Amino acid sequence: MLSLFSRMMDRAVDVDFRKDPSGRLVFIPSGPKGKGYFVDSKSDEEKIRALVKMYRSATTVITFLTSPSIFVPALILDDYGGLTPRGHRLAIALGVPLFFWLVLVSLVWMLWSLYKGAIPSLTSSLGQVGPDVMGQLREISQPSRRVPLLVVTALFVLIVLALFAFLAQFHYRG
Numbered sequence: 001m002l003s004l005f006s007r008m009m010d011r012a013v014d015v016d017f018r019k020d021p022s023g024r025l026v027f028i029p030s031g032p033k034g035k036g037y038f039v040d041s042k043s044d045e046e047k048i049r050a051l052v053k054m055y056r057s058a059t060t061v062i063t064f065l066t067s068p069s070i071f072v073p074a075l076i077l078d079d080y081g082g083l084t085p086r087g088h089r090l091a092i093a094l095g096v097p098l099f100f101w102l103v104l105v106s107l108v109w110m111l112w113s114l115y116k117g118a119i120p121s122l123t124s125s126l127g128q129v130g131p132d133v134m135g136q137l138r139e140i141s142q143p144s145r146r147v148p149l150l151v152v153t154a155l156f157v158l159i160v161l162a163l164f165a166f167l168a169q170f171h172y173r174g
Helices: 004-014 042-080 086-123 146-173
Strands: 017-019 025-027 037-039
Touching: 004 042, 025 042, 037 042, 042 086, 042 146
Parallel strands: none
Antiparallel strands: 017 025, 025 037
16 A cells, blocks of 8 residues: 555656656656656656656655744744843744755755756657647646645644644743
8 A cells, every 4th residue: 555645756757757648657757847858668668757846856755844843943043042022032033944944955955956967868768849849738637636735724724724833832831
């Protein structure tokens, strides 16, 4: 049984693959406006899917970890740091999250550059799709993403509200 995260990543990978009017599989690494490549071999398709899934999974995990890793250290330092002047508290509340944000953005940028560097080696043996065919590509049948997106958004909002309620409980106690 595949996990929910794995199924989400499989659907995210499917976005980079389309079918042309004749039914051939096309890989589009840079979105619909970029270049496309015909994928005729099953082994090439599996290699490309594995690379795209690794990239998307790592980026998604980093993105999910960004929010708590940015706000939690700042809130802890703000509450327990013992800094009384408002200027110091504001510097901590803004400085720590910005530092963590820069670190995580640099990780995502590094992953993007590695992904972009690996694409040419994977697509060197594949035929390039012409501009006339790129306009005729259709998506592989995919279920609607609206419901999972709403569920994830609602879950994120509930986590943020729970975090604020938890911190407010300790803040107003003393």
